[in-house]
Amino acid sequence: xxxxxxxxxxxxxxxxxxxxxxxxxxxTPLLSGLSGVRTLFAEPRAGLxxxxxxxxLVVVYLRxxxxxxxxxxxxxxxxxxxxxxxxxVQAETTAEEAGAIPLDNKVGLHPAMAALKPFWDKKQxxxxxxxxxxxxxxxxxxxxxxxxxGAPGDRLMKNGWLNRFLRETSAQNxxxxxxxxxxxxxxxxLRGKQxxxxxxxxxxxxxxxxxxxxxxxxxxxxxxxxxGAMNMGGESRGREEAVEVGRHTIETLRHFWDxxxxxxxxxxxxxxxxxxxxxxxxxMIARVIKNNAGLQVAALDYGGWDMHQGEGAVDGSMxxxxxxxxxxxxxxxxxxxxxxxxxxxxxxxxxxxxVAENGNRGTDxxxxxxxxxxxxxxxxxxxxxxxxxLESRNLEDGRDLRVSIDFRQVFAELLKGTFGFDAPKDFFPxxxxxPKNWMGLMHNTVKPAKK
Amino acid sequence: MSAKILLVFGFCVGxxxxxxxxVRDASAPLSEDENIVHALSRLTWGARPQDIAAVKAVxxxxxxxxxxxxxxxxDTELSENISRFKTLGRTFNEINQLAAxxxxxxxxxxxxxxxxxxxxxxxxxxxxxxxxLHEVLADFWRNHFNVDVSKxxxxxxxxxxxxxxxxxxxxxxxxxxxxxTAHHPAMLVYLDNALSRRPPPRSDLRMIERRVRRQTGSAxxxxxxxxxxxxxxxxxxxxxxxxxxxxxxxxxxxTQKDVTEVARAFTGWSVDFSAKEGTxxxxxxxxxxxxxxxxxxxxxxxxxREDGINEGEAVLKRLCAHENTAEFIAKKxxxxxxxxxxxxxxxxxxxxxxxxxxxxLRAVVKTIITHADFNxxxxxxxKFKTPFEFVVSALRVTDATVVxxxxxxxxxxxxxxxxxxxxxxxxxAETAEAWRDPGVMALRWRFALALSRGTLRGVVIPPxxxxxxxxxxxxxxxxxxxxxxxxGLGPATASVVERLVFQRVSxxxxxxxxxxxxxxxxxxxxxxxxxxxxxx
Numbered sequence: 001x002x003x004x005x006x007x008x009x010x011x012x013x014x015x016x017x018x019x020x021x022x023x024x025x026x027x028t029p030l031l032s033g034l035s036g037v038r039t040l041f042a043e044p045r046a047g048l049x050x051x052x053x054x055x056x057l058v059v060v061y062l063r064x065x066x067x068x069x070x071x072x073x074x075x076x077x078x079x080x081x082x083x084x085x086x087x088x089v090q091a092e093t094t095a096e097e098a099g100a101i102p103l104d105n106k107v108g109l110h111p112a113m114a115a116l117k118p119f120w121d122k123k124q125x126x127x128x129x130x131x132x133x134x135x136x137x138x139x140x141x142x143x144x145x146x147x148x149x150g151a152p153g154d155r156l157m158k159n160g161w162l163n164r165f166l167r168e169t170s171a172q173n174x175x176x177x178x179x180x181x182x183x184x185x186x187x188x189x190l191r192g193k194q195x196x197x198x199x200x201x202x203x204x205x206x207x208x209x210x211x212x213x214x215x216x217x218x219x220x221x222x223x224x225x226x227x228g229a230m231n232m233g234g235e236s237r238g239r240e241e242a243v244e245v246g247r248h249t250i251e252t253l254r255h256f257w258d259x260x261x262x263x264x265x266x267x268x269x270x271x272x273x274x275x276x277x278x279x280x281x282x283x284m285i286a287r288v289i290k291n292n293a294g295l296q297v298a299a300l301d302y303g304g305w306d307m308h309q310g311e312g313a314v315d316g317s318m319x320x321x322x323x324x325x326x327x328x329x330x331x332x333x334x335x336x337x338x339x340x341x342x343x344x345x346x347x348x349x350x351x352x353x354x355v356a357e358n359g360n361r362g363t364d365x366x367x368x369x370x371x372x373x374x375x376x377x378x379x380x381x382x383x384x385x386x387x388x389x390l391e392s393r394n395l396e397d398g399r400d401l402r403v404s405i406d407f408r409q410v411f412a413e414l415l416k417g418t419f420g421f422d423a424p425k426d427f428f429p430x431x432x433x434x435p436k437n438w439m440g441l442m443h444n445t446v447k448p449a450k451k
Numbered sequence: 452m453s454a455k456i457l458l459v460f461g462f463c464v465g466x467x468x469x470x471x472x473x474v475r476d477a478s479a480p481l482s483e484d485e486n487i488v489h490a491l492s493r494l495t496w497g498a499r500p501q502d503i504a505a506v507k508a509v510x511x512x513x514x515x516x517x518x519x520x521x522x523x524x525x526d527t528e529l530s531e532n533i534s535r536f537k538t539l540g541r542t543f544n545e546i547n548q549l550a551a552x553x554x555x556x557x558x559x560x561x562x563x564x565x566x567x568x569x570x571x572x573x574x575x576x577x578x579x580x581x582x583x584l585h586e587v588l589a590d591f592w593r594n595h596f597n598v599d600v601s602k603x604x605x606x607x608x609x610x611x612x613x614x615x616x617x618x619x620x621x622x623x624x625x626x627x628x629x630x631x632t633a634h635h636p637a638m639l640v641y642l643d644n645a646l647s648r649r650p651p652p653r654s655d656l657r658m659i660e661r662r663v664r665r666q667t668g669s670a671x672x673x674x675x676x677x678x679x680x681x682x683x684x685x686x687x688x689x690x691x692x693x694x695x696x697x698x699x700x701x702x703x704x705x706t707q708k709d710v711t712e713v714a715r716a717f718t719g720w721s722v723d724f725s726a727k728e729g730t731x732x733x734x735x736x737x738x739x740x741x742x743x744x745x746x747x748x749x750x751x752x753x754x755x756r757e758d759g760i761n762e763g764e765a766v767l768k769r770l771c772a773h774e775n776t777a778e779f780i781a782k783k784x785x786x787x788x789x790x791x792x793x794x795x796x797x798x799x800x801x802x803x804x805x806x807x808x809x810x811x812l813r814a815v816v817k818t819i820i821t822h823a824d825f826n827x828x829x830x831x832x833x834k835f836k837t838p839f840e841f842v843v844s845a846l847r848v849t850d851a852t853v854v855x856x857x858x859x860x861x862x863x864x865x866x867x868x869x870x871x872x873x874x875x876x877x878x879x880a881e882t883a884e885a886w887r888d889p890g891v892m893a894l895r896w897r898f899a900l901a902l903s904r905g906t907l908r909g910v911v912i913p914p915x916x917x918x919x920x921x922x923x924x925x926x927x928x929x930x931x932x933x934x935x936x937x938x939g940l941g942p943a944t945a946s947v948v949e950r951l952v953f954q955r956v957s958x959x960x961x962x963x964x965x966x967x968x969x970x971x972x973x974x975x976x977x978x979x980x981x982x983x984x985x986x987x
Contacts, residue, residue: 082676137702138710139695141877158884184867186888198890201865202897210896216950217981218892219943233477234790234833235986239941241887242835242982248889303874308643308688359684360646365691393671397707 054173055342055377056289057418058282059162059299060329061148061187062321062349064306065140067363068370068401069355069387070318072127073100075108079390083356087313087363098314103127104383111314112322115330119374123381124333124340126441128371128410130385132351132403136396138365140306143350147407148188151429159192161411162297164427166194169419175294176255182281182300190299195244197252199284204257211250218246256288264290272331278302279328286335289343296419305349309360316361333374344375344418344442346410352401355390368401371410377417377442384439409433410441417442481826487511488937489831492987493788494518494820495583497844500934512821519622519817521582532575536568543611543636543731547724550607562606569600569610570870571856574863577843578853588621588816589613590839591787593871594878596632596697598641600871604724605637608731609871612637615730625780625810626771629697633767636722636731638689642876645721647686647714649740656680685740690714692876698770700779709747715740716751716762734760777805781815788819790830791882797822832938832986835883838866840987841895845902845979848935849912858909866894887985899979903972917971924961924970928952931971935978944981948974 074080075091089110093099100108101117107129109117119125135152137143146152150161159167166179181190181198190196202210220243232240268287273279278300285298302325304317311318329347333340352369368387374380385405392398412433415421423433440446481489487506491498494515506514523529533539538546538561550561573593580586593613600606616635620628632638639645650656656677663673690713695701705713719739722731739759744751747769751762770776781801785793797819804811804818819825836844842863846853853859860870867886873879880886901907921927928948932940940948955961955970978984 136707138707139691139701140875141695142701181888181890184888184891184894185886191884191888195889198888200890200894202893207893207897210893210900213900213977214892214896214980216947217944217977233828233831235828235831235938236477236941238833238835238883238986239982241883242892242985243941243943245887245889246892246982249892252889253893306874308686309646358686359648360643360686364687 053292053339053342054175054294054296055418056295056339056344057162057297057414058285058332058343058345059187059189059297060325060345060347061144061189061299061301062305062325062347063140063144063301063303064349065143065351065353065365066305066349066369067307067311067318067353068129068368069352069390070311070313071110071113071322071372072103072107072129072370072383073110074106074387074390075100075102076106077387077390079355083390084313085357086361087311087316087318087357089313106386107383110318110322112319113326115326116372116374119330119333120381124374124376124378125380126373126378126382126384128373128384128405128439128441129387130368130401130404131348131371131407131410132368132401132405133407134403136367138351138367140350140365145188147348147350150189150408150411150427154429157429160187160189161428162189162299163192163194163196165415165419165421166196166297167192168424168427169421170194173294173296176252177259177288177293177295179297179299180252180256180285180288180295182285182298187299187301190297195248195252197248197256199256200253202253204261208254208257211254214246215250218243218250220244220247255293259288259291259293260284262291266290266337269331269335272335274324274327274331276324276328278324279331282328282332283335286332286339289336289339307353307362308358308364309362311357311362329374341376344373344377344414346414347372347374348407348410354399355392355395355401356399366400367396368403371407373410373414373441375418377444379440379443379446384441405439406431409437409439413438413441413445417445420444477828479828481828481831485831485938486826489826490515490820492832492938493834494587495847496577496586496840497847497987498937499847499850503937515584515817515820518582518584519813521585523580523582523585523618526581529576529579529581532579533572536572538565538568538610539572540614541611543608543729544727546607546611547731551724562604565610566600566606566871567857567860569613570860570872572610573613573870574839574843574859575853575856577839578846578859584816585621587788588812589618591784591881592617592621592628594873594881595783596628596638597873597876597878598637598871599874601874602641604722605641608635608637608640611635611730620812622813622816623811625776625805625812626767628812629771630764630767632697633693633717633720633763634730634732636724639720639722639732642689642692643686644689644717647689647718647720648684648738649715649718649742650684651680685711685714685718687711687714690717693766694770696876696878698776698779699773700775700782703779704773704775705747708745712744712746712751713766715742716744716746716759716766719759720763771810774806777802777810780810781805781819784815785819787881788816789825790833791835791884794824794827794830797824832983834881834987835887836985836987837879837881837886838868839863839870839879841866841985842898844987845899845984846910849902849975849979850916851902851910851912853910855909858907862898862907862910866898867891892985895985896980899984900976903976903979905972912975917968920971922967924952924956924967927967927971928974931974931978935975936981936983938983940981940983944977944983947977951977 070089073089081088090097090099098111101111102108103120116125133146133152135146148160149157151157179190179196181187184198184200186196186198264287273283281300288295304321307317310316336343348371349369351367353363353366358364387401388394396402408428408431412423415423425432438445487503488498490511491502550558577586598605598609600609612635616631659680660673660677663676687710691710694705699705719735721733721735723733724731746766751765752758782793782798785797785801789797800822801815801818804815808814863870868879905911921930932948960966961970
């Protein structure tokens with residue numbers, strides 16, 4: 001009996017019972033009622049046997065337009081120091097102040113990123129410089145939309161690029177935990193036709209009864225299929241859409257809790273992680289991956305990178321954010337252990353910032369930026385792309401890094417490198433990734449595929 | 452199953468379905484009752500039975516007129532509810548004084564208190580105001596002109612901002628509201644304009660040029676250093692959002708060059724918290740960029756320093772008169788009040804009103820809500836409630852007593868919406884797309900049950916509310932369904948409600964007062980968590 005069948009028959013038995021006893025369950029007062037429900041269904045659910053190890057992609061979005069030059073620091077460039085007298089990261093570590101951690105003879109990591117250096121040494125980390133969008137917007141909201149929908153300039157696209165990937169491959173994998181967002185609301189990259197769980201902050205013990213209670217309320221009437229969305233009127237359509245979301249909540253959250261409650265083989269290394277929310281969310285993702293729950297895509301946001309002021313060099317918000325970010329990613333990669341071989345992490349942001357500092361120890365919205373790749377499939381230990389000259393005559397509008405690498409190129413290589421997925425025509429509207437142009441970011445995109 | 456129970460079940464189904472006709476013709480016009488439910492769902496924070504009765508008493512159009520001319524200042528019930536907040540209704544200097552006295556610890560406590568009281572007042576106003584439409588629009592504008600109290604001094608100025616920059620103009624002129632926000636320290640600090648300053652004067656630039664040329668011998672290197680110096684100090688944050696979010700709409704008639712020029716025009720618009728008098732706005736002459744500026748291809752008045760205020764004002768005037776502003780505001784208001792996909796006919800009527808009345812917001816809103824397409828069945832119950840709307844409408848429909856308004860603020864926060872705490876200048880989105888994610892529903896269900904069962908801290912549905920309900924369980928189910936979901940239940944929810952009542956009756960659990968009370972609470976929880984209640 002395969003996993004899926006097992007699970008389904010169990011679910012239907014449970015529903016029949018629930019249907020018969022809904023009133024009885026509801027009759028009991030809140031807490032005892034809910035714990036009663038829990039006891040009734042406390043037998044372990046079927047289907048927790050590990051399914052085949054799945055490659056996973058973890059996407060971290062730095063909201064606000066993170067400043068590339070103070071992340072991957074061009075420590076050998078004099079112009080960098082000339083235009084950032086207040087907020088440049090120095091080239092050398094001195095007794096007073098930490099300096100860049102050199103990666104090659106041009107750029108280095110901000111010192112707050114030390115936790116990622118071992119992965120560079122193991123050739124599992126690769127910065128990509130000059131990434132960005134062909135659309136020149138410097139609006140956070142447009143730039144984030146365009147990037148997460150993988151469709152620069154297209155304001156009608158409402159399916160995220162990761163959601164489209166899930167949709168395209170749903171025939172091969174219908175696991176309920178194929179994708180999740182480790183936060184209360186989905187990032188746009190995961191929004192769209194394929195329902196994806198945004199994991200709410202709820203403790204299973206307090207909340208499982210909720211799902212049982214609303215199980216029968218959130219039943220698809222089938223009206224969407226029979227009447228068609230357009231003929232339903234706003235009321236029925238809105239209700240059915242809410243029902244669909246509720247159903248998915250119930251089914252996926254139960255499954256998520258089953259996975260999270262299981263101790264992974266080889267144990268979980270909780271002590272690696274800091275106490276901050278970002279680290280803890282990565283810890284949960286590691287657990288889902290290590291438990292082989294079929295997770296393909298996980299996404300999480302990290303806000304607070306719009307540093308118009310107080311960015312600083314090694315003494316401001318950049319230092320604080322980078323330290324928390326990189327310590328957590330370092331812990332995550334270590335915790336994964338052997339599973340890192342089939343896991344890749346992408347760190348991205350909507351745009352770069354002005355090359356020169358502004359008057360408030362910060363920087364304003366710019367264009368070209370950087371991304372970080374870390375994982376078992378990454379051609380690490382190399383810096384891809386470069387910043388080019390930082391002199392104003394070489395910059396876009398005399399002030400911003402140029403975009404030399406289209407973010408869709410990175411997305412396409414990453415999907416290929418992680419899942420062997422070739423983006424079909426129109427996967428990215430008006431843009432077809434050409435394997436001939438592959439930069440070789442991933443082990444299997446190093447050599448252009450034939451044809 | 453005994454014949455008696457079957458008979459009871461039959462009654463039960465009949466009673467509920469009579470209240471909740473679910474199959475409707477998608478193209479049929481709304482009935483008179485539906486029109487009222489629809490208007491209340493969009494123009495208030497949630498329809499209560501007494502609201503429906505009130506509209507019926509005066510007639511829908513008269514009620515809309517009342518709402519459009521309501522004066523929140525005369526709302527005594529509301530003022531009683533918020534009068535205990537000492538940081539409300541203060542002049543700028545009074546607030547500032549409260550913060551300035553004492554040490555850092557006291558200042559921090561005052562910031563804390565001011566932002567907490569503002570958030571509490573915001574939920575209480577939504578909950579209790581008689582002028583409900585005014586409150587719905589207040590939420591529109593506080594998101595449109597978003598500020599975030601977690602940023603620096605904004606906590607101390609946001610209350611004044613809401614009370615003096617936004618609220619007086621909700622039924623006034625758009626230009627007045629825009630101008631008030633542009634001058635307000637909350638906005639000036641939130642979007643960094645208070646820090647934005649002119650580049651060094653020409654004499655300094657000449658010095659830089661000479662020095663670099665001397666050092667490098669290169670005219671090009673010297674020009675570059677001059678260009679870099681010229682850009683330092685200018686902060687474009689406000690200028691960009693002013694056009695992108697407050698007036699024209701994104702990429703809708705301006706360029707990066709315009710952003711920089713507008714930012715230069717606003718240099719010197721800053722704050723001074725030490726002044727004994729005034730609003731905290733301070734024009735700082737020495738920060739203003741006096742070089743000529745070109746905005747939308749037209750020069751602003753030649754800059755002498757004392758003209759810095761005029762330059763900013765001139766930009767605001769141009770933006771208000773711009774056709775794209777009329778369109779952007781019309782569209783956004785229509786989306787808020789009518790449907791996530793706003794109907795083109797309503798937008799264009801609203802835009803026309805905006806243009807002909809020079810941005811009279813009362814007239815624009817009236818155009819939208821009295822438009823023939825406002826009542827189309829396509830829009831009826833078509834909007835997914837934001838967390839704020841969901842929580843407040845649940846409290847209203849159950850006549851809940853708020854003992855501690857912080858509990859309401861927290862409940863909304865738990866569902867993902869931090870009142871006055873949105874980092875991004877977009878404000879919180881109103882569309883379903885932003886809120887209807889799998890996972891979030893579980894949090895709404897938790898809230899619904901906690902409220903109905905009285906386990907939510909700080910909020911209680913009065914026992915009298917429950918005891919006034921019909922004693923007969925069948926009638927109870929029908930009355931609660933009609934009250935919480937006046938548009939009628941869909942089939943799945945109706946059948947759960949029916950089964951719930953049936954089970955309690957058939958097992959004898961609804962025969963005493965305690966049993967009926969438990970049944971009522973469970974029914975309310977299920978109804979508030981139902982898909983129908985998520986819509987408005």
